[in-house]
Structure formats: C-alpha cells, structure tokens
Amino acid sequence: MCLPLPAEYVSLPAMHTNFIEELRWRGMLHDVTPGAEQLLTSRMVTGYIGFDPTADSLGVGNLVQIMTLLHFQQAGHKPIALVGGATGMVGDPSGKSQERNLLDESILQHNLNCQRAQLEKFLDFNCGENSAEIVNNYDWFKHIDFLGFIRDVGKYITVNYMLSKDSVKRRIDGSDGAEGMSFTEFTYQLIQGYDFYHLWKNHNVKLQMGGSDQWGNITTGTELIRKKAGGEDAFALTTPLIKKADGTKFGKTESGNIWLDPKRTSPYTFYQFWINAGDDDVKNYIRIFTLKTREEIEALEAEHTQDPGRRALQKALAEDITRRVHGEEALQTAIEASGILFGKGTIDTLRKFSDDDFESVFADVPQKKIEAALLETGVNIVDLLVAQTGYYASNGEVRRAMQGNGFSLNKEKLSDPARHITKDDLLNNRYLLLSKGKKDYLLVRVV
RNA sequence: GGGGAGAUACUCAAGCGGCCAACGAGGGCAGACUGUAAAUCUGCUGACCUAGUCUUCACAGGUUCGAAUCCUGUUCUCCCCA
Numbered sequence: 001m002c003l004p005l006p007a008e009y010v011s012l013p014a015m016h017t018n019f020i021e022e023l024r025w026r027g028m029l030h031d032v033t034p035g036a037e038q039l040l041t042s043r044m045v046t047g048y049i050g051f052d053p054t055a056d057s058l059g060v061g062n063l064v065q066i067m068t069l070l071h072f073q074q075a076g077h078k079p080i081a082l083v084g085g086a087t088g089m090v091g092d093p094s095g096k097s098q099e100r101n102l103l104d105e106s107i108l109q110h111n112l113n114c115q116r117a118q119l120e121k122f123l124d125f126n127c128g129e130n131s132a133e134i135v136n137n138y139d140w141f142k143h144i145d146f147l148g149f150i151r152d153v154g155k156y157i158t159v160n161y162m163l164s165k166d167s168v169k170r171r172i173d174g175s176d177g178a179e180g181m182s183f184t185e186f187t188y189q190l191i192q193g194y195d196f197y198h199l200w201k202n203h204n205v206k207l208q209m210g211g212s213d214q215w216g217n218i219t220t221g222t223e224l225i226r227k228k229a230g231g232e233d234a235f236a237l238t239t240p241l242i243k244k245a246d247g248t249k250f251g252k253t254e255s256g257n258i259w260l261d262p263k264r265t266s267p268y269t270f271y272q273f274w275i276n277a278g279d280d281d282v283k284n285y286i287r288i289f290t291l292k293t294r295e296e297i298e299a300l301e302a303e304h305t306q307d308p309g310r311r312a313l314q315k316a317l318a319e320d321i322t323r324r325v326h327g328e329e330a331l332q333t334a335i336e337a338s339g340i341l342f343g344k345g346t347i348d349t350l351r352k353f354s355d356d357d358f359e360s361v362f363a364d365v366p367q368k369k370i371e372a373a374l375l376e377t378g379v380n381i382v383d384l385l386v387a388q389t390g391y392y393a394s395n396g397e398v399r400r401a402m403q404g405n406g407f408s409l410n411k412e413k414l415s416d417p418a419r420h421i422t423k424d425d426l427l428n429n430r431y432l433l434l435s436k437g438k439k440d441y442l443l444v445r446v447v
Numbered sequence: 448g449g450g451g452a453g454a455u456a457c458u459c460a461a462g463c464g465g466c467c468a469a470c471g472a473g474g475g476c477a478g479a480c481u482g483u484a485a486a487u488c489u490g491c492u493g494a495c496c497u498a499g500u501c502u503u504c505a506c507a508g509g510u511u512c513g514a515a516u517c518c519u520g521u522u523c524u525c526c527c528c529a
Contacts, residue, residue: 276483309482342483397476400491406477417497437477 016076020237023071025294026287028064028239030212033222036235039206040077044130047072047207047237048080048199050137050192050214051119053088053111057261058118060273061251063289063321064239066122068209069132070291073123078130080205081119082195083112085138092167092188092217112136118260121325135203137195153194156227157220162189165216189220196221200234212238242288245280260325267326268364271334274318275311279304282313290320337361341441347410350427358431358443365441372446378420381409384444391434391442401436408435 020037023029039045049065051058058066069079088108116134123132162168167189171181196218199205208218218236225231242250251258258273259265265273277285282304286297303312322331339345340361353361368389382399385392385407392398401407402415409425410433426432432444 272483278484279482307482308484311482311484314482314484338483394494395496396494397492399497401477404477404490405479406491439483440476 017071017074019072019075019077022075023068023237023239026071027284028068028071028288030238030240031215032237033219033235036207036237039233039235040075044077045207046078046080046199046203046205047209048082048135048205049209050082050084050087050195051115052092053083053085053108053115055259056111056114057259057264058115059251059260060258061242063260064242065210066119067289068239070122072209073130073132074291076130079123079132080199080203081123081132081134082199083115083134083136085109085112085136086141087137087188087191087195089138092185092192108138114261135199137191137198140198141191141194149190149194153190153197153224153228156224157190157193161223162186162220165189165220167213167216189217190224192217193220193224196234197224197228200225200231201229206233207235207237209237209239212241214238242284245278262326262330266364267322267330268334268337270326271318271322271331272338274321275314275338277314277317279308279313282317286313286317286320290317292316292320333360333363337364341365342438345411347412350410350433353428355428355430358428362433362441362443365443367443367445369445369447375421375423375426375446378422380417381414381419381421382417384421385434389434389442389444391436406437409433411435 019040020029020032049069051062051065069081073079085108088111089105119132119134125132163172168181168186171185196205196208200221208221210218215236215238218238222234222236225234244250253273257265258270260270262270274285274289283301286292286300290297292300300312300316303310319331319335322334326334337360340349368391370384370388374384374388379388382395385398386395392401398407399417402417405413405415407414409421410427421432423429426446430446432446434442434444
C-alpha cells in the first residue's frame with residue numbers, strides 16, 4: 001500500500017483539519033476502505049461525489065454530500081462534483097424498487113447547469129491547488145460505443161460480482177415487492193465504476209465518496225481500477241443515511257421536497273424546515289449541515305438543554321444553512337416573516353407594515369384577489385370566506401371554526417358570523433390577513 | 448363449476464324496520480397549555496338561510512305509513528370445496 005510519492009502529489013499543508021476525524025465526530029462517517037485515512041492525512045487527495053441530475057435543483061437530501069465535499073476541501077483536498085449526465089440516462093437501482101423513467105438529453109443538460117450553480121455556493125472554485133471542479137460523465141461516455149464498453153470494462157467485472165451487490169440482489173429476489181430489473185439498470189454499477197476509473201486515470205482521483213447506499217457502486221469502481229489497471233490506490237468513503245427520530249424520511253414535508261432553488265422552495269419555507277427540526281434530530285443536523293466547531297456546538301447544546309424552549313440549536317442551524325444557501329438578505333426576511341406569522345405579531349405590528357413589507361413577508365402565504373367594489377357596501381364575513389375566497393369549504397365549516405375560536409382576521413379573533421367587512425378592515429388599504437388557527441394564513445389583496 | 452360471507456362517511460368498525468346524519472376507535476381540523484415541539488385535556492369532523500329541512504350507508508328496483516336495516520336483480524370483494 002505504501003507507494004512511492006509521485007511528483008505531482010502535493011503534500012498537505014499542516015494547518016488543515018483531518019478530514020476523516022472531522023467527519024467522524026460530526027457523525028458523517030459510515031464506512032471507509034482501509035488505507036484511505038493514511039492517504040488523506042499524508043497528502044492532498046482528489047476525491048469526488050456523483051450527483052444525480054433527475055431534477056433541476058438539488059434538495060436538502062443532497063446537502064450531506066455537498067457538506068462532505070466542503071469538509072473535504074477545507075481539509076485541504078481537491079473536491080470534484082460529478083454530475084451524472086450519462087448515469088442520469090441509465091438510472092441507479094440503489095434503494096429503488098421500480099425501474100426508473102429516463103430523461104432526455106436536453107432536460108438533463110438544463111438540470112445539470114442548475115445544479116452546477118448551486119454547488120458553486122458551497123465549494124470554492126478558485127483557490128489554487130485544491131479548487132473545486134465539476135465534471136460531467138457524459139463528456140467521456142458519449143464517445144464510448146457498446147462494443148468498446150463491454151470489451152474494455154465488462155470484461156473485467158464478473159456477473160457473479162455484480163449480482164452480489166445488495167442493490168441488485170433485492171431487485172432479483174423480489175423482496176419487499178420489488179419489480180424485476182432491466183439490463184440497463186443492471187449495468188448502472190459498471191457505468192459508475194467506469195467513472196471512477198476514468199477520473200482515477202485522467203484526473204488523479206483517489207477517492208470516491210457518497211451515501212451509504214452507494215457503497216456497492218463505489219467498490220465496483222475500485223474493483224475495476226484494480227483489475228483493469230492494477231491500481232491499489234483507489235478508495236471509498238460513505239456517509240450514513242440521515243434518519244429522523246420519528247422514522248419519516250428526511251428532506252420532505254407534507255407539501256413535498258425541500259429544494260435549494262428558491263423558485264422551488266422559498267427561503268422562508270427553507271428556513272422553517274430547519275426551525276421545525278425535532279430536538280433529537282437537530283443535534284445531528286447541526287453537526288452535519290453547519291461548519292460550526294465542536295466547541296460552538298457543545299455550547300449551543302448546553303444552552304439548549306438548559307432552556308429547550310428557546311430552541312437555540314434550531315435557530316442556529318436554520319440561520320447558518322439558510323444564509324449559506326440563500327444569502328443574508330433572504331435570511332433576514334425569513335426571520336422577520338417567521339416572527340410575524342408565528343410570533344407575537346399583532347394587528348399593531350401589521351399596521352406599521354409598508355406595501356413592500358407585505359410583499360416580502362407574505363410572499364409564501366397563499367394569496368387571493370378580490371374586487372374593491374365588494375367592500376364599498378361591505379361584505380359578510382362568511383360570504384367572503386367561502387364564496388369569495390374559497391378559504392373554507394362550506395358556510396357550516398366557517399361557523400364551526402368561529403365557534404371554536406379558530407378564525408382570525410388581521411391577527412384578531414373573530415367569532416361573529418354576521419360581521420361585515422368593509423374598507424375600514426383593510427391593512428394599508430389593500431390587504432386582509434385571514435387565518436385558521438395560528439399557522440394557516442391567506443392574504444387577501446384588493447384589486 | 449359448487450357452497451358460504453360481505454360491501455356503512457378519510458380509514459377501521461358498530462347498527463339489523465321508526466329513538467340514525469348513523470355508536471366507537473384512528474386520522475384530520477380548531478381551542479387550552481406549550482417551544483411554531485412532545486404529552487395531555489376540550490370541541491368539531493355531509494350540505495344549507497342555525498332552522499328545521501335536504502342528500503347520504505356498493506348500484507338499480509320493490510315491500511312498507513316509514514328502510515342503512517326486509518325482498519329481487521346487478522356489480523365487486525373475501526373464504527371453503529372441486
């Protein structure tokens with residue numbers, strides 16, 4: 001394993017963190033092949049992680065991998081993000097029980113460009129020796145033909161070996177209702193294995209990282225490198241899959257995935273996602289998704305234990321990650337909006353709002369427009385809530401909500417179904433803020 | 448092919464001629480308490496002009512003053528035997 005140091009190796013500057021050690025205490029290390037730690041502490045290493053271009057945005061589920069690359073770079077190593085233009089056309093069977101739909105080339109290209117922009121927010125692409133890079137495996141796969149591939153790659157890996165992978169086994173034996181698997185998907189591990197080989201050979205990449213479900217695919221790569229080129233210096237490292245204390249899937253809410261793209265998931269919703277992390281989960285998250293040091297985290301935890309109600313950990317986590325993804329300004333708006341919607345905001349604070357405040361704070365709140373003429377003569381509240389805005393499904397439902405003290409207008413409880421709404425109720429002469437309970441809002445805009 | 452059981456609101460599940468808009472549980476929504484949490488407690492959970500009316504118990508007919516409840520047919524589900 002102790003190879004002579006080739007000239008192109010750059011030794012690792014002393015001030016950097018120990019990558020493996022860093023991942024370990026953060027709970028981000030699942031498995032690593034023997035020898036990797038020694039390599040990583042002795043010199044600068046180039047390593048990569050693949051991203052799947054099925055959507056035009058990365059989601060919080062990908063953040064673990066992004067943070068892994070970030071730690072990798074901070075430890076003085078050179079990170080490469082591989083976006084899977086080619087693998088995206090094939091589909092990774094890992095963790096899936098159904099054959100997946102394939103994407104066409106133009107959509108892939110679009111998705112890939114969007115993801116690239118997001119990665120650039122985390123990684124430093126211009127810091128000399130260990131600048132991050134992005135590669136697209138379509139660039140080398142587009143020149144490979146089928147016969148060439150089965151001769152140059154397929155020849156080195158036995159089907160027995162491929163069948164022994166968990167991701168394949170589960171699909172073959174049909175356990176947990178899994179469907180059969182096409183040859184295309186079966187081949188996936190070879191494609192990903194070849195990526196590693198290609199990068200190892202041409203980009204001096206020694207390490208492939210990924211989620212623990214990628215272990216099988218990654219080791220196919222190290223196997224290929226060993227068989228095809230006798231390379232013993234290819235290593236694998238995986239991070240654990242994030243589990244939530246209640247067993248539900250991380251990265252999703254009832255309303256869907258949490259994305260990094262503000263067009264898909266607004267900064268406010270993004271911020272709220274982290275704020276709402278459970279006490280048990282937040283201790284893991286803050287280690288994984290922020291760069292805070294051990295001392296900072298332990299101090300926050302002490303604070304949290306002393307007064308859990310203040311949710312120091314959730315706030316620190318949400319602020320840190322929202323700032324990194326969406327910037328300082330978006331973070332402040334998200335905090336402000338949270339204060340209004342969940343905090344002690346009353347009608348008095350609402351009255352101080354400018355139109356701009358309304359637009360930014362309520363950007364995420366569902367909105368509805370009504371005609372100004374309606375308010376000239378006054379409109380019955382029940383009529384407004386059902387017929388005009390559809391906020392409630394039936395008149396009876398409104399009455400029940402009012403009897404149960406569950407409806408408010410402009411943050412003030414309203415329980416009289418006979419009430420008429422006029423221009424005097426408007427905020428800033430154009431808004432009405434309706435709410436069911438304390439979390440469900442509708443902003444009505446008069447036009 | 449033969450025999451049997453069953454289809455009730457979001458889900459499970461009572462009801463077996465009038466007291467049924469239909470017990471109960473879960474879920475959902477809201478209130479109190481809280482930390483925008485958990486646990487707990489309370490109310491609501493077909494529609495409508497809040498007043499009794501109307502439309503609901505697989506579907507279509509029928510018997511009855513009156514049916515989710517009885518009869519006939521249709522569709523579907525499950526079980527047993529071949």
